[in-house]
Amino acid sequence: MNNELPEIKEPEEAEKVALQVTNLDFSKYIAVGGSFTAGFTDGALFIKGQENSFPNILAGKFAMANGGAFNQPLMLDNIGGLINGSDILNEPRFYFDGEAPTRLDKTPTTQVGVIAQGANDFHNYGIPGSKSFHLLAPGYGNPAGLVTNPVTANPYFVRMGPTATFSVIDEAVAKLPTFFTLSEVGGNDVLAYAIAGGAGEDQTGNPDVTTYGENDITDPDTFAQTYSLIVNALTAGGAKGVLTTIPYITSLPYFTSIPYNPLPLDAAKAEAANQGFADYNAGIKAA
Template identity: 60%
Template structure:
């Protein structure tokens, strides 16, 4: 059980050919395309001369778990600026990274890791060293204020650049605020997108280990995993819109998707333990013997806690569910009182005197455990953890008197050692995420309506992509990892093709609200012209 690897990701490359026969060409000659005269592009009532983008990582072009030049060039704001330039839009300056590697260095120390690439079986970290120095300050002003990691209430925090290097490297002064620097450019048009995404994302990525908070910023809250109170979000979002529209600027805002539908939360199955795996299958009889001593106790308290591994079908991992009543004491007392328990531990080569030790071990380990169900979501990094031996836990067991072999047997992640809360989003945590996301989206839609802003229902678009797929030209884009085309290798952020889709939806919303005609004039972006991943040679 040292390493149970169960996810094999592969890309499917399909070659398209056309007109492969004389008949194909004859069909084309018999059915010529009728030319259609498109209307001239018009900006409607919008002045695009100074376009400012405000947001978080999506706005910045973050993809494959990093910010890098190629991703920034394909950010949806940069793609929009190219279209705006056709109707009077001005230059669009971005705080570009130093390379296509991604990540930050502080001197010779790597502070943030390089981007991911597809190695033929799944996402892998680029074997290269970043060259972007975290302390380097760029000269502005800039048009793209897409700040990776920024939560809604961070936009107006003075000195936020001292906490977040993505803003620190482009802030006008050490005391500057994101929204202050953006508004100082006197935008005539703006996009405000994915504000609120990080307010739930940190909680979700951590497996729901945070708690609600009020939005007060201190030295630790930049990295905390809490859900932002909807009232704090509403005040922050409203203040940002007020700042951007102070001089009469028009704009487009987008709401938030249910992030639990993204690949980071849907790729790892709840039941990855395959009995045909030689590292797991032979262990099943012993495992069922171990849990056979506990299942009568589980059944007496709650039958849903019983743990059984199948010898014919894939089994679910064992997780800790903090919502369960802790029955550690019940387990310890029941095992200690059992006259057969000393005989049970003898199969592990342990003397009867070890019974109290093992009873305490089992009680403290399985007091809040159960096997996962389809309703649970395992975060993507758990794929490399399940089945491995937790060396620290095994060492602690050895200190308590267990042999190295036995300690390892009780330290297999997701099998004998329940997965910690940070690796799993249980249903109650998913509900918490959905509840605040819905609250944020009500605020976004209301403010957009009150201010007369264009509005993109990004929530509905991602919902479509995660179910039936999103039609885009010759492609059907989904949220599947690697093969879906929409979500990048980190399972959360979009691919360049995904950002092109996002830009198109904004152009359509601008047309509808302000009377422009990007779509009718044939000036939408062609998402198929943009990549879904980047080769490792791009550095």
């Protein structure tokens, strides 16, 4: 009987595939955009969501070629949300409790107006809630703008500690990017209207964004001009980049869960319905 085992050969080392960057320079990658770029997840911004933001994932891949550091203005917890003193300004994230999405029953620890660790060396300029024209607004990161009426600053941009008079694009360009992503810009120009249940105005034909309400829909021509200015600014120094579009807004749940005008009502039926719900509506208002 032969008890000798056959010789076990060492597996051949797989041939490594050389990375081809085709004249792309990822050494200073800057991401610009809104909530998706920031890593906004489950209705809030929190550390794990930021770590899983698509720019952070891309930066990890870029590092395999010639990519450099990629720093983000991390929140202080995985609760999400913001507090102003002891008051909750932005609510904690959602989680699924087995029956439905539910807000986490915890208090956020990230204070509004407190600069995030690592300020002046951030690479992710994803600003939750920002509309297209906000990215060009001077002072959008000035803490003083958080207490004006109307509010002229964004608390997430304030956390990044920008120059008080700079816009988001000013800050991004000042970092001298060699490569950039510009993602989902324009989504909030329509989404805010939907989230508010249509409680806003369609500003088509009005280029004066200073007259817009928080939930208004941006004039299409104004958006086009704004987008061009943003792209021109980001590419002025020779940087290359990727522009991404936004999902079909009308496919989002805000537009599909409850169809617009689902009941065919003429004027007479609408009046009858209003009268029928008069007592109910009065009770709601009184409460």
